[in-house]
């Protein structure tokens with residue numbers, strides 16, 4: 260098979276000029292490249308990676324955006340240490356902090372209301388929202404896509420409209436306005452957000468792990484508890500956090516459905532402002548900012564330990 | 570020998586599965602022996618995964634039975650079958666480390682801590698992942714994920730391991746290495762492997778036996794050798810390796826002292842060819858004739874001695890494809906039919922192959938090297 264007689268076309272014969280067997284490297288190939296030719300590992304200047312330390316357009320934008328976001332907070336925090344009311348700096352003082360902590364019973368009651376509603380409504384919303392996300396992903400039924408669309412309605416409707424319709428609803432079915440009505444309202448508007456976040460998490464959930472768990476000997480219950488729940492937990496947790504935040508900060512809807520004795524923090528702050536901005540609110544802002552930062556950090560740590568231990 | 574008996578035999582009998590009007594499995598029957606490395610081979614969509622899922626318990630057939638060690642397993646849920654699966658997508662638990670993924674089946678069975686740890690380490694060692702125990706699946710390479718999936722499926726000591734194209738996501742080189750590792754593993758633990766693939770070279774190189782499937786049907790079951798050399802149908806011949814395949818009519822059957830010589834009339838080649846060694850062909854019968862490209866010889870000159878058992882054709886090289894260890898030529902015969910020839914380059918070639926584009930060549934093969942695939946009833 261190897262050395263068949265050389266009966267070849269002229270073209271082939273010409274192409275296969277005899278060459279010595281071993282020496283195939285032509286010396287000319289190894290000669291240095293002419294001067295000025297870029298070396299193999301050096302990219303031309305204009306293709307080199309951009310130097311990010313440079314004071315470029317993107318960095319200026321970054322600084323501006325951050326300034327725009329945080330300037331108001333900075334101003335509020337600064338004025339919380341102002342010795343007098345107005346916008347003129349008259350000296351450093353902790354007076355407003357003293358007032359905030361020892362002379363603002365109403366404010367702290369509102370704070371407690373907000374807190375209770377945020378926790379309860381977000382837990383219920385997270386529970387229902389997660390289950391509905393799982394259910395809609397799992398079971399394929401006809402009305403599925405309608406439910407998905409309808410569930411986004413509360414998110415796109417203006418809050419005022421939701422607030423008014425809830426008010427009408429509560430009066431129609433004779434539910435007294437108060438903590439309970441606020442709780443129901445917050446649960447309702449939080450639900451679609453949790454639903455959305457958990458659904459997104461489920462989208463990247465690889466369903467074959469369910470079969471894998473069953474295959475490895477897990478019962479349906481064990482599969483749910485040991486595989487499905489832990490892997491969608493990050494989605495559920497971010498849903499919960501989102502719900503807490505939105506419940507804490509909601510003003511418009513709460514405004515419509517609150518009753519006597521159920522003033523939440525945003526409502527209370529708004530009512531205070533009607534009589535002029537009190538520096539107590541400035542002080543409250545700093546306390547809230549610090550508190551939330553601590554909470555967020557603590558929560559991250561908590562999530563990390565969960566992830567590590569499971 | 571003894572360790573080969575650890576696995577169970579699997580019998581699939583008359584199994585059919587339809588999705589609507591579409592028959593994903595059409596009356597499939599396969600008997601897989603204890604400890605065998607058995608491959609299901611077929612093109613995409615032929616029903617391999619469907620069959621595997623029925624054996625694992627994730628799907629149930631419309632009719633038919635599946636026996637594991639002689640016992641009907643169709644009524645059992647997946648977690649009660651002594652079968653474990655390595656999934657096509659690995660299906661590792663994303664929230665668990667490599668160690669915990671492998672420990673998962675043991676934790677379910679509440680194996681005591683000391684025993685669990687020892688066993689998990691054993692199996693991680695088996696698949697050479699000792700150094701990656703604490704990583705999350707997302708940090709692993711494709712080959713490592715696949716090995717975690719194997720260790721996890723093996724740790725329950727199943728009697729049958731199902732592997733659904735476990736290597737399809739990997740590059741060619743790694744695939745070869747892992748295939749060899751899988752083969753070693755199979756020899757080491759001696760359980761039954763049912764290996765699904767659409768890659769014929771994978772199946773040929775490691776299987777004890779192969780079932781070739783197409784469109785929900787099993788076309789042939791046999792050893793790699795049988796499947797390659799004696800394909801049962803046109804489809805098998807074309808799907809496994811490369812081949813030249815022509816419809817033919819039996820023209821003449823001549824018995825000699827110790828063999829039969831059959832003359833076939835092949836319209837595509839415009840002439841007759843000879844093939845041995847069939848004693849059961851009737852004159853006038855329609856058949857499919859095939860000859861593998863590597864069995865053809867290609868020369869630039871007319872062979873000097875041509876025996877009566879040599880089929881010889883003259884042609885022009887239309888397309889030479891050089892790939893280092895061999896060259897493939899598409900040779901256009903005088904009547905225009907193109908035939909594939911593979912030439913192994915066993916010796917050092919100073920000047921490259923001596924056959925080039927548009928060269929005139931002679932293609933020949935011995936009557937012994939041809940094969941009649943199937944009788945086509947007309």
Ligand SMILES: Nc1ncnc2c1ncn2[C@@H]1O[C@H](COP(=O)(O)OP(=O)(O)OP(=O)(O)O)[C@@H](O)[C@H]1O
Pocket residue numbers: 588593611612613614615616617618619620767
């Ligand atoms: N749940 C289903 N509904 C409808 N058709 C299905 C379903 N599952 C599989 N099929 C069809 O059955 C056929 C066989 O599918 P199967 O997954 O067994 O193919 P396969 O041989 O494993 O292919 P591949 O090599 O691509 O994995 C395909 O044509 C597929 O479209």
Ligand SMILES: [Mg+2]
Pocket residue numbers: 617618619657733734
């Ligand atoms: Mg498949």
